[in-house]
Amino acid sequence: MRGRDDLVDDLIERVTGRRVTALLGPRRFGKTSVLGKVAAVVENAGTSVIRLDLYETRSAADLAVRLDRALSTARGSIGKRIAGFAANASLNIGLLRVEFARPPSQRPDADTSLDLLLDVMVEAALASPTLLVVDEFTGIQGVPGAAGLLRTKLQHHVRQIGVVFAGSEPSAMAAMFADQAQPFYAQADIVEIGPFSLADVTDIVDHGFDATGRQAGRLGGLVHQVAEGHPYRSMQLADAAWVRTPRKGSGEAAWPDALQAVRSRSAPGFEVLFAAFASAEQVVLRALAGGRPLFGSTLELFGSSSGAVQAARDRLVADGTLSRELRIVDPLLADWIRTTLPL
Ligand SMILES: Nc1ncnc2c1ncn2[C@@H]1O[C@H](COP(=O)(O)OP(=O)(O)OP(=O)(O)O)[C@@H](O)[C@H]1O
Ligand SMILES: [Mg+2]
CATH class of the missing domain: 1.10.10 (Arc Repressor Mutant, subunit A)
Structure with missing residues (x-):
């Protein structure tokens, strides 16, 4: 990942300083990639990372299963602590999905499981330096009361546990932190992820072509003119040109075909999207x-x-x-x- 150094540095400084941060930006702008980079850097420095993805969360059981998965795949020394605290609470971490698939009479109660898992997460995170990364945070609104519960569990510990939220519907996400009626009102600094600049795109494209024995020529500028700094579209167009460029060849020469190919590949999807x-x-x-x-x-x-x-x-x-x-x-x-x- 290139072109996001300033943002990554800023986020690292914030999470290290324990300032709760919300990263906002449109779909496909690179939020998850940036959070991944931040997680990798702090992890290398000895901080454990719990990554929770709340995309389209539908129920307390669904949320509990996601939290269970996040805890069972947590990276760093926190893993052992989670297992220990979970055992004390009689939770079989990593297996909640299987337990919810049992007949109703043998199923655990979703609200209780969620409550216990949150306690385990907080206890373990307090015991060793931890960063909690919550991606697609607006998804929590699919579960009534869950945002309030999470806030209650975290509220006295945000000086000890690093927390970063990300979300893709900028207005809904902003409202979660700026609307007085919301549990997380004024609980986080908001940081926006913007489009790539022309310099970012040229740097990414030139570097990618150089490193693989090809010349980009004016490709970076051509990509930027069409993609307008949209990170995913920039990468998609640059990639389409790259696969059409032979070794030692020029990306610029492949541009007309690449653009045409991306346009025709995307058209059926746009047709469906537009009709909806x-x-x-x-x-x-x-x-x-x-x-x-x-x-x-x-x-x-x-x-x-x-x-x-x-x-x-x-x-x-x-x-x-x-x-x-x-x-x-x-x-x-x-x-x-x-x-x-x-x-
Ligand atoms: N800095 C970058 N360097 C290289 N590729 C990038 C960068 N940012 C975004 N991309 C490309 O854009 C795609 C989308 O990025 P990512 O999934 O991180 O965005 P997102 O904002 O989390 O998207 P979504 O809204 O779908 O969750 C990636 O798969 C990658 O191809
Ligand atoms: Mg994402």
């Missing part, structure tokens, strides 16, 4: 992709009401399809809309 948007959302996306104003003549063109368009715009910002500045986050989706549905 409500019609007012489609109007907003088409207007923004085509560089039209959202209201006025656009409303006449599509016969939409301004109330519906406003609500659709807000939904698209909330789910991360649009940035707060009302740009379509995925540049290839915007490109697909422009070419398939020109205005």
Whole structure:
């Protein structure tokens, strides 16, 4: 992973200083990769790491199983302590999923298991330097009361345990820390992960081509022009050019074919994705992709009401399809809309 040195350093400083931090950014911007790097660095320095992924968590049992898995795969010296504390609580760590698959009368109670697992996590983390990484934190909202419970378990220990949260729906994630009604209100510093700069992309592309005996030429700039700094799209386009570049060849020469290939590979997915948007959302996306104003003549063109368009715009910002500045986050989706549905 390249191009994120400043962010990684900043996060390491924060978690080492025990400042609870929330990393926010759109989908596919590299949050999980950055957290992985932070985890690897602190782990090398002797800190244990527990990684909990809450993507689309559905129930207390689901959350308990994920926490059980996170504890059973924790890295560093904490593993032994977790096993010890869990045994004291009669928890068979790593096996909760199997236990939940038993007939109802033999199944453990999900809320009790969750409570016990959280206690084990906190006890073990207090006994040795630990970083808790919670990815896709907004997923916890799928389990009523779980965010409050986690807050209660952690609240007196955040000076001792490093905690970093990450999430992909920027508005929902920000609301979890900025909305007074939420258990984690004002509990974390918010750090945003932004797009790659032109310099980042050029550095990544030049380095990748150099290191494998190829020349990038102007490829970095060409990638950046289309991907607009979107990290995953930048890497996807650069990779498509790389696989089409023979040893000693030039990435720049492979660019037209690479772009074409990525466009046609993504088109079927975009078709399905676009069809699933409500019609007012489609109007907003088409207007923004085509560089039209959202209201006025656009409303006449599509016969939409301004109330519906406003609500659709807000939904698209909330789910991360649009940035707060009302740009379509995925540049290839915007490109697909422009070419398939020109205005
Ligand atoms: N700094 C980077 N260097 C190389 N590749 C990167 C970098 N950042 C992101 N990527 C690419 O983008 C992809 C998405 O990254 P990652 O999964 O870390 O993002 P995310 O924000 O956690 O995404 P999601 O919203 O899907 O959870 C990676 O598989 C990788 O290909
Ligand atoms: Mg992720």
